Amino acid sequence: MAHDDLSGKDITAVSSAGVSHETAAPGTAVIPSETFENPGFPAHRPRVTDTDPKAEKKAERQVYTFFYLSIVGSIFAIASYMAFPIEDGDTGALRLHTMMLGIGIVLALFGLGFGAVHWSKSLMANHEGIDQRHPVRGSEETRARAVEIFKQANEESGFGRRTLVRNTLLGALVAFPLPAVVLFRGWGPQNENPVEMLEHTFWKKGARLTLDPSGLPIKASDVTLGSAFHVIPEGLNESEHRLEEKAKAAVLLMRLDPSKLKESAERTGWSYDGIVAYSKICTHVGCPVALYEQQTHHLLCPCHQSTFDVTEECKVIFGPAKRALPQLPIAVDGEGYLIAQSDFHEPVGPSFWERSSS
Amino acid sequence: MSTVTTPDTAPAPAPTQTSSQRSSTSRFTEAAANYIDERTSISGVVKEFGRKIFPDHWSFMLGEVALYSFVVILLTGTFLTFFFQASMAEVVYNGSYVPLKGVEMSTAMSSTLNISFDVRGGLLIRQIHHWAALTFIAAIGIHMLRIYFTGAFRKPRELNWVIGFILFILALAEGFTGYSLPDDLLSGNGLRIIDGLIKGLPVVGTWISFLLFGGEFPGTDIVGRLYSLHILLLPAILAVMLALHLVFVVVHKHTQWSGPGQTKDNVVGSPILPMFAAKAGGFFFIVFGVIALMGTFFTINPIWNYGPYDPSPVSAGTQPDWYIGFADGALRLIPPGLEFELWDRTWSFNIIIPVLILTGLIVAVLVYPFIEAWITGDKREHHLLDRPRNAPTRTAIGVAGVLFYAALWGAASSDLIATHFQLSIEGVIHVNQALLILGPIVGYLVTKRVCLALQKKDREIALHGFESGRIVRLPGGEYIEVHQPVDEYERWKLVDYNDYQPLMIRPNAQGKITSVQRLRAGMSRWFFEDRIAPVSPKEIERGGHH
Numbered sequence: 031m032a033h034d035d036l037s038g039k040d041i042t043a044v045s046s047a048g049v050s051h052e053t054a055a056p057g058t059a060v061i062p063s064e065t066f067e068n069p070g071f072p073a074h075r076p077r078v079t080d081t082d083p084k085a086e087k088k089a090e091r092q093v094y095t096f097f098y099l100s101i102v103g104s105i106f107a108i109a110s111y112m113a114f115p116i117e118d119g120d121t122g123a124l125r126l127h128t129m130m131l132g133i134g135i136v137l138a139l140f141g142l143g144f145g146a147v148h149w150s151k152s153l154m155a156n157h158e159g160i161d162q163r164h165p166v167r168g169s170e171e172t173r174a175r176a177v178e179i180f181k182q183a184n185e186e187s188g189f190g191r192r193t194l195v196r197n198t199l200l201g202a203l204v205a206f207p208l209p210a211v212v213l214f215r216g217w218g219p220q221n222e223n224p225v226e227m228l229e230h231t232f233w234k235k236g237a238r239l240t241l242d243p244s245g246l247p248i249k250a251s252d253v254t255l256g257s258a259f260h261v262i263p264e265g266l267n268e269s270e271h272r273l274e275e276k277a278k279a280a281v282l283l284m285r286l287d288p289s290k291l292k293e294s295a296e297r298t299g300w301s302y303d304g305i306v307a308y309s310k311i312c313t314h315v316g317c318p319v320a321l322y323e324q325q326t327h328h329l330l331c332p333c334h335q336s337t338f339d340v341t342e343e344c345k346v347i348f349g350p351a352k353r354a355l356p357q358l359p360i361a362v363d364g365e366g367y368l369i370a371q372s373d374f375h376e377p378v379g380p381s382f383w384e385r386s387s388s
Numbered sequence: 389m390s391t392v393t394t395p396d397t398a399p400a401p402a403p404t405q406t407s408s409q410r411s412s413t414s415r416f417t418e419a420a421a422n423y424i425d426e427r428t429s430i431s432g433v434v435k436e437f438g439r440k441i442f443p444d445h446w447s448f449m450l451g452e453v454a455l456y457s458f459v460v461i462l463l464t465g466t467f468l469t470f471f472f473q474a475s476m477a478e479v480v481y482n483g484s485y486v487p488l489k490g491v492e493m494s495t496a497m498s499s500t501l502n503i504s505f506d507v508r509g510g511l512l513i514r515q516i517h518h519w520a521a522l523t524f525i526a527a528i529g530i531h532m533l534r535i536y537f538t539g540a541f542r543k544p545r546e547l548n549w550v551i552g553f554i555l556f557i558l559a560l561a562e563g564f565t566g567y568s569l570p571d572d573l574l575s576g577n578g579l580r581i582i583d584g585l586i587k588g589l590p591v592v593g594t595w596i597s598f599l600l601f602g603g604e605f606p607g608t609d610i611v612g613r614l615y616s617l618h619i620l621l622l623p624a625i626l627a628v629m630l631a632l633h634l635v636f637v638v639v640h641k642h643t644q645w646s647g648p649g650q651t652k653d654n655v656v657g658s659p660i661l662p663m664f665a666a667k668a669g670g671f672f673f674i675v676f677g678v679i680a681l682m683g684t685f686f687t688i689n690p691i692w693n694y695g696p697y698d699p700s701p702v703s704a705g706t707q708p709d710w711y712i713g714f715a716d717g718a719l720r721l722i723p724p725g726l727e728f729e730l731w732d733r734t735w736s737f738n739i740i741i742p743v744l745i746l747t748g749l750i751v752a753v754l755v756y757p758f759i760e761a762w763i764t765g766d767k768r769e770h771h772l773l774d775r776p777r778n779a780p781t782r783t784a785i786g787v788a789g790v791l792f793y794a795a796l797w798g799a800a801s802s803d804l805i806a807t808h809f810q811l812s813i814e815g816v817i818h819v820n821q822a823l824l825i826l827g828p829i830v831g832y833l834v835t836k837r838v839c840l841a842l843q844k845k846d847r848e849i850a851l852h853g854f855e856s857g858r859i860v861r862l863p864g865g866e867y868i869e870v871h872q873p874v875d876e877y878e879r880w881k882l883v884d885y886n887d888y889q890p891l892m893i894r895p896n897a898q899g900k901i902t903s904v905q906r907l908r909a910g911m912s913r914w915f916f917e918d919r920i921a922p923v924s925p926k927e928i929e930r931g932g933h934h
Contacts, residue, residue, distance in 0.1 A: 054767040054768045054769070055765065055766070055767040055768070056766055056767070056768055057764040057765030057766035057767065057888070058763075058764055058765055058766070058888045058889055058890070058891050058912060058916065059764065059766050059768075059886060059887065059888050060887045060888065060889050060921065062887075062922070062924055064924055064925055064926060065924070065925070066876075066879070066880065066883055066884070066925055068648065068649065068651055068880060068884070069648045069649075069876040069877055069880050070648060070649050071648055071649035071656075072648055072649075072877050111508055111509060115508065116484075116505070116506075116508060118484075119483075119484030119485070119486065119505065119506075124505060124511065127508065127509075128509075128511050128512045128515075128684065129684055129685070131508075131509050131512055131684075132512050132680060132681070132683060132684025132685070133684060135512075135680050135684075136677050136680045136681045136684060139673045139674070139676045139677035139680055140673070140674065140677040142670065142673040143670045143671065143672070143673030143674035143675075143676070143677055144670070144674065145670065146666050146667070146669055146670025146673065147666070147667055147670035147671060147674065148670075149666055149670075150662070150663050150666035150667040150670065151667070154662055154663050154666060155663070156658070156663065158649070158656050158657070158658075159439065159441040159656070159657060159658055159659045160441065160654050160655065160656055161440065161441040161641060161654065161655040162653060162654055162655075163641055163652070163653050163654060163655060163771060165769065166544040166639065166640060166769060214599065215599070217599040217600065217602060217609075217613075218595070218598045218599040218602060218603060219602065219603045222603060224594050224595060224597070224598035224603075224604070225594060227603075227604055228594070228604075242700050243698070243700075260700060260701070262700070271604070273606050273697075273698070273699060274603070274604040274605065274606065274607065276698065276699045276700055277580075277604070277605055277606065277699035278604075280699060280700040310700060311699070312584075314584065314719075314738065315580070315581045315583070315584025315585055315587075315588070315719065315739070316580045316581070316583060316584035316587075316605070317577055317580060317581065317584075317702060317706075318577075318699065318700050318701065318702045320700075320701060320702045320704075321704060330813075332702050332703070332704045332705065332706050332803065333577065333581060333702070333706055333716075334716075334719050334720045335720060335802060335803060335813050335817065337813075346724065346725075348724065348813075348814055348817075349720075349724060349817075350719060350720065350722045350724060350726075350738045351724075351738070352724070352725055352726065352727030352736075352738060353727065379584070380583070380584035380587050380588060381587065381588055381727060381734045381736045381739075382587040382588070382593060382594040382597075382734065383587075383589070383590055383591055383592075383593050383594050383733055383734060384594055384733065384734075385733075385734040386729060386732045386733065386734065
């Protein structure tokens with residue numbers, strides 16, 4: 031009985047199931063030579079409401095009670111809208127307003143819903159209805175007529191004959207949406223290069239480290255051992271593109287026991303007396319690395335759990351991020367305030383295609 | 389499609405009245421119906437579809453839940469558009485919510501707060517909208533599982549599977565764009581992740597991010613753009629696809645379970661008028677009611693707790709809405725260190741690989757019907773649903789897919805799992821990574837065995853009847869349990885199913901065996917090697933003398 035319908039011809043004698051109008055190939059399906067007869071519908075079982083007039087009356091009462099309740103719910107909702115105002119800005123009033131209005135609406139909806147379903151299930155005639163299926167494909171006649179129409183259209187237009195007309199038409203149809211695609215270049219600013227913008231931040235030589243969000247400058251002496259500060263560059267709050275700049279310039283400032291910091295040769299002098307500043311923007315996909323574990327000196331990104339070790343120049347010790355958080359070289363000015371020595375020495379935030387460390 | 393009218397077996401009560409008894413309402417109804425029909429020929433539509441039959445089963449309601457929640461989304465969403473302002477212009481909040489008074493935020497955020505705190509019923513409608521969106525996506529997901537596990541995607545419904553799949557993707561896109569509109573801290577971080585994800589794509593990433601956000605992240609354009617997508621473009625495509633989806637349901641007629649009287653050539657159920665219309669119409673109000681109930685009593689997306697978006701702060705335990713979880717989880721589960729610099733360019737495989745895996749998962753869902761059709765080579769129309777046990781390999785693959793998704797999804801809460809159960813985050817991630825690989829394999833094997841075992845049980849019941857619980861002691865002292873044969877209706881459900889056998893490789897017309905055919909034969913063996921054939925009448929005959 032195995033059919034590997036490569037030709038599709040060896041399985042024409044499939045119709046074993048009596049009523050079938052099936053001629054399509056069954057593939058590797060096993061068509062048993064002998065099958066059970068479909069026993070047909072079991073005897074229809076009447077519902078209580080079909081046989082007991084009392085039950086029918088009761089169901090009817092229930093249905094219209096549901097619909098009455100629905101009307102009550104709608105009226106209750108309108109009344110609540112007026113009776114429980116929220117103008118005074120008090121959250122308790124808001125909660126009450128939302129709840130009363132909601133209860134009214136829910137009652138209106140449930141009344142309608144349960145009423146209609148109950149009606150249909152207990153009172154409407156529930157004899158099985160039967161539709162016959164017909165093959166989805168059109169009848170041979172219809173299909174032949176469709177083919178004929180296409181042929182005639184081809185004949186009358188010369189679509190297949192006048193090939194140059196046809197091909198230029200297709201070419202024109204392909205080309206005409208292209209200007210629309212080009213128009214979307216307007217989504218981005220015209221004279222800016224994203225790669226250049228991503229390589230620089232608001233930090234510059236001598237910019238004071240200030241508190242996020244107040245913008246107050248930070249004295250080195252205020253940064254006690256074990257503490258961590260959320261930092262933005264001075265003047266950021268007043269800048270024209272505050273959020274865009276902040277998305278690159280946000281910094282975490284921590285003070286550790288200087289003996290614990292392992293600093294590489296080229297970064298000596300980037301920290302000040304155990305105070306280090308690192309970009310707060312995760313090198314994975316850019317969430318703020320906002321969780322600082324004071325005891326272990328680990329920074330944790332709450333979005334995807336990349337973990338950075340502050341004692342080892344914020345290299346990644348766990349999670350999907352690959353690159354260490356960029357370090358901001360800092361110093362102290364004449365008045366004892368923390369300042370940046372320069373901008374970051376590499377682009378901050380998530381990796382991008384054109385990024386290179388060189 | 390079909391022009392033949394239904395032979396309705398139900399003895400419908402004849403509603404014809406003699407003209408003398410007509411009341412004024414019936415005269416009005418008649419006049420109105422006549423007026424409309426003379427201008428629309430709507431009587432043809434009623435004749436064609438008025439008594440169309442819909443089969444009944446609880447699992448057929450899942451698609452209805454999706455449809456009805458979409459209607460709720462449209463209704464509530466339209467209300468919200470009258471109050472929401474999709475602008476990122478900075479304002480100082482001065483509404484009723486005291487803790488945020490004087491805080492700088494975007495107009496989008498401030499107008500969302502106004503909807504929640506100053507518009508009467510605004511919070512209720514906002515919450516109903518959000519809950520309806522969550523219900524919509526959940527219902528689509530479960531509906532798809534129903535279609536998959538019962539084989540309802542088979543010919544002639546493959547294209548409707550594709551349309552349904554597109555609807556699912558559109559629903560996800562609608563969800564994400566809507567979620568991002570209030571411009572609060574949580575959704576802003578979601579956008580930040582999208583930005584980082586896009587930037588990590590090779591060659592085009594940086595520029596796509598630049599175009600999408602109108603410059604650098606976050607810019608002042610994204611909320612307005614997402615708004616256009618959310619309320620105009622995506623719903624328009626969604627509505628068209630939905631209409632097409634339903635047209636196909638009518639063209640194909642609904643599938644049904646195999647059962648006594650229910651064959652592949654008929655549809656058994658209730659007619660649209662009145663039964664199905666009343667039931668489905670009532671069900672719409674019940675679905676709406678349940679969603680409204682959630683909107684009334686359960687807070688969803690309390691943006692006032694999160695505050696306006698700012699790239700610097702973030703709260704611990706950030707979570708996307710649940711339906712985005714699987715994507716977020718994929719980003720979390722990727723092993724560390726997968727980023728390289730090569731030819732002066734950055735290759736972020738920690739982004740590319742998750743994106744490829746997610747794309748692969750989604751494409752696999754899309755093409756599955758075509759692959760199975762190719763393996764079986766079955767060109768017949770299928771209108772009777774498979775019980776999941778009767779397609780063991782398909783069911784096992786489905787379970788493996790669900791477990792793969794579940795492992796990704798669970799990973800999106802790895803931090804919360806760690807804090808709730810006092811585990812280390814590293815441990816949770818590593819266990820999740822193991823589950824991602826092992827879960828589907830174990831799930832596949834177990835499911836396949838369970839399906840085969842259930843099929844064997846079905847065979848046994850069909851052959852020898854069910855255990856009656858009656859213990860009889862034979863004269864010789866032996867105890868036996870009497871088996872009671874099943875009646876023909878019960879038996880029919882156990883024996884009427886599709887059975888396939890593995891493909892035998894045969895040379896083609898040129899006498900060659902192509903590699904494509906080898907592949908197909910291999911796949912066919914994988915699918916159908918372990919098979920339990922349905923009981924035949926002969927076996928029962930023989931079984932009688934057992």
